Amino acid sequence: MTAELVRGQNHPLSQARLEIRVSAGTPVVAAATLGDEQGRIHGVEWVAHPGTPTLPGLEVSKQAAADHRLAVDLEAMPEAVHRVSVLLALPNGSGGPLHFGAVAAPFVAVTGLDGTEVASYTVTGLEAESALVALELYRRQGAWKVRAVGQGYAGGLAELLTDQGLPEAHQLAGSMNEAVARGQARSVPAPPPRTPDADRSRQAAAPALGPDQSGSAPHGAAAPQGAPDAVPPQPMTPYGPQEPHGSGTTGGPGPSVPQHPYQGGGAADPSAVTQNAPTAGGPIDYSHPRRQNTAPPPPPPTAPPAPPGQPAQPVAGDATGWSMDERLYNQVWGMFEDLARTTAAYRSAVDFADSRMEKELDQVLSDPRSRIGGQGDAAREVARAKHAQLVEQAKAALDRDLAQLTAEAGVVEPALPAAYARWDNPVWHGYRVPMEIPMALRLGDLHLPEATGLRIPMLVRLPLQRGLWIDSGRAGSLDGSFADSHELRRLAMDTAVALAGRLLAVYPAGEFTVHAIDPAGSGAQALAPLVQTGVLAAPPAVGAAGVADVLARLTQRVDLVQMAVRGGAADSLPPGLDTSEQLLVVNDFPHGFDDRAVTQLRYLADEGPAVGVHLMMVADREEAAGYGPLLDPLWRSLLRLTPVPDDHLADPWVGHAWTYEPSLVPSGSQVLQQVLTQVAAARRSWNR
Template sequence: MTAELVRGQNHPLSQSRLEIRVSAGAPVVAAAALGDENGRIHGVEWVAHPGAPTRPGLEVSRQAAADHRLAVDLDAMTEAVHRVSVLLALPAPGSGPGPARFGAVAAPFVAVTGLDGSEIAGYTITGLETESAVVALELYRRQGAWKVRAVGQGYAGGLADLLTDQGLPEAVQLAGAVDEAVTRGLARSVQAPPSRPADGDRSRQPAAPAVGPEQGGTAPQGAPGSVPPSYGGQPAGGPGQAGPQSAYGGTGAADPSATAGGPIDYSHPGRRNSAPPPPPTAPPAPPGQPARPVAGDATGWSMEERLYNQVWGMFEDLARTAAAYRSAVDFAESRMDKELEQALSDPRSRIGGQSDAVREAARARHAQLVGQAREVLDRDLAQLAAEADVVEPALPPAFARWDNPAWHAYRVPMEIPMALRLGDLRLPEADRIRIPMLLRLPLERGLWIDSGRADPVDGSFTDSHDMRRLAMETAVAHAARLLAVYPAGEFTVHVIDPAGSGEQPLAPLTRTGVPAAPPARGAAGVAEVLGRLTQRVDLVQMALRGGAPDALPPGFDTSQQLLIVNDFPHGFDDRAVNQLRYLADEGPSVGVHLMMVADREESAGYGPLLDPLWRSLLRLTPVPDDHLADPWVGHAWTYEPPLVPPGSQILHQVLTQVAAARRSWSR
């Protein structure tokens, strides 16, 4: 039976391994602090936070998010620890858009549960107004037993004031480190996921408007979902994104289908207000066997939306399955170390060979626990692999790999899809399973293809020349896919290649006549293209702010704009650099999108001036690399770029159709 706590009330805990579940009306930072018998925090190493998410017996999320799960193992606490405080804080200004006080959001709810999900105690934190940080609850030791107490103590001065009140000398520095960790998460996390059903039902639910690092909150706009990336990631819709919320959980950018001179519709074309139909049901499985996977078993308006939500469900399932396995292995190792330490500290165990027996027994228990965890992992991975085998062939072109037969039946679409695939994600525990990394459309942040030095996870060596070539080929593959999923005439491509070094990789685009003009060369070409696009952003913003979107000049091109930039910062003066930053920040909200192919080290001469630029872009690599994080537990996922198979003509065939459709549309 669940205990519903009020402020100051306590409740006994009968389990030592627990989960703390947090549900808030906005992205929050979750942390946990260890305290002595007086509640005092002795140092920064006593606090688990996004910059240092694991401490003995504690694990918190690396991201700011509306939902969190914190892992607690009370048996792993040292004798000096008498209190575990769960801390919540709103991201600091600059870490992402969002409310500045808890009084502006729904009251957070915190629950203590067992590992099986059974709720032990819950607490709704009411009465908060100007506070931006709060001690939600605390687990405390009393006469050898642990209890939970609802606290709800808020601090208007934020996390720094909260930590200072708990006796931490380095409170201000630690609060700054937490803010920096949240900011860094913007560039490495995948976008916030759709919500999952509370009862663990495998029937996936439609995407909900959530905030992630990818979208300026806590989770790359870089994965299926409404980013954010991160990489696990601003509210759905992106910074400055205008328009009403759609049924898909995001907001739209400028609708390219708007006629020239007419009003620009910024809502998603597939918006609906009624409930979606139920998902398809799987055929009954034989007794004792797991349910048979079915493509599209999530809810949604269409098969596309069901597959989109199903991919998100697979992503979360794999993240949590791997987290449970890693946690079980860590617990087994810590338990064995504790048993060995206790045995060796007792002089009696050293007599008559008892220490050898103790070691063997401890190792046997360790092997048993790890074996049980591996059995559960293998069972879950087998189910996920079977589901992936069913889902992958059913994906539409926008979600499919380049080697999927769906591309051979490609036709220029009449409507914009929900998302497009940016590559694949995998974990070392499940090397066979690839999770499609879906980017939500319309684009809400730019892309950065990193052409700098990399340490590929496959151990292969790639020199700087090959990295530049691979990065440009990757950018062309991304651009081609983006063009292919938009209706004819609804996406215009511009290319800046100051030194002409990208001529060969750009050939698939230029030979088919896809770009609006030949690639801009030299400083003059760079200035002309950037000046034209920044003027476009200014015009649309002024029209929107003035409440007169139909006041744009006659014949104004309302299509989405994609700018591909190669070899930055070569050929860019200070004015061009500032224009590029402006396009990265303001462009997505008015349909101007940036794709950078650059080595960050080559622009190091600009110092911290360009740090906001890199943080505003979703970083991708042309080779497999471990740099993205999921928004649930913050695993480091291996990202694999969506390269076209060697010798395949599919890219040329698709771009030829795109160019022909554009020519027919413009007549």
């Protein structure tokens, strides 16, 4: 269980590799100091900060941001180090708040690499402080513990570092602020506060988890720049896209971070990015099973220093992590966060400008003496000019941030590994069957109407924690009126096959198995790449008898594995039982399904993910509704995707409706067949 600490309380740490996640209501600088047994800092080389982000066993962010992930490896700490203090400070000259009393209380969490939260601490009671020691990790008699500190300093970083006994405190504080000011990494302000009346078309969604499936942390929101009547920031929940209100689904938190502030993922989840649905099964271990090295993570790549006044040049992999895949994963979700924030700031600024202009016009109209004549016209022109100025300022800030994100996407997209890349990425032409399971899988792309040309990869963690529902009905199109229902069904199956092929391609040989149910044979053409290359466990099941046979075998597998795990006898499974991850692709549901088959499907959706059995449904939601409320839990437990662009995914972090585009194989391309041919060959070699 997570230990929720109060000031002065400590908690033991049972893991050596940790992440320290910080969420604040405004961009902050995160740093860390190393101390000896008496807590003394021996010099500037014992301080990790944006200018020097990496020390043995420790890495901090190079940017000022509202959310941070610090990597810590206690086993890699020098023997002389007995204390690691985590520092937070408000950047000087950023135009933001001057003290922590004006923002939401910072939240700090210590987690394992799998996102499991060990201890958390909300730093309350701050007023005039602009820097603080949030918590410390300390070594006592060979064991490490975490203590909640919460000591603030009104004199900022210089006073804090002086109090820790560092002679060069003022010089180091100045260099840290200079490093942030030079823009060594992008820093996007937190989203502004939103009110129910600000924009009735964007409803706030319920909290959901994002791509990391880990514990959540509160977020703060900053007021729009240039808004004189701005209110103090309010805490927000982490993002993790879900179905917006009125979408036809209901339910509780979804399983995917962004408890990433993402958390732990972070959404989003880009992530992650999910609808609201209950979590199925128990906790999932997302650690790399074959990762054996204990060395601290290498520093991320850095770009040459940018000219003064110019933004830093983007670099692929410029994020914290223990591998390049993890760095790229975190960077993608950082881009998702940044796009969400900057768009929220723009929308809020426009909302503020609209409401202020309406207020000023109402004041003019409420006075009979100024309704007509030159005085009234002049007042109206002044109000409109103020409105135009505010909108223009907001648009300039949006365009600046979008240009930086677009440049970053331009270097990140070509560098993505196959699991994160689009099917048209050249990385697939050099594909080889992997030896390890990647952190995540790309399900498609996400974008917002303010930046339709900027696509953020939608990544979900592996193994999958929930199944997928690919909507083949008319409701699946962006305007709900896709003309050709047969074409839509074909696209839905193409999407399912492309995703199944991705899953097969990113798992090592023999560690992923795909089954298919096609009761009427209507999906034969779409399933051809899977059938012809021989990657399916068996030919697609047809007819009621075929449906019953596949469901019975998978249901039995879930029962057997559950009993073995619960009984602590995982090594006593029957000989020949396929222990690999299983995916069942179901086409044309509910055709060919009786009540027993529907019940088995629900059972697989609820219990399967915890023991490695996943569903991919291809069905028309309206047709499936013929079963009535019986299928509502099934619908809610699956992540809904569409074969055509649709804006059904919403993040509860700032309430955006994100347009999802599926990851389809380019027309005429043979890349899927080429990849699956290698997968089939590797499987045959593995089975020998």
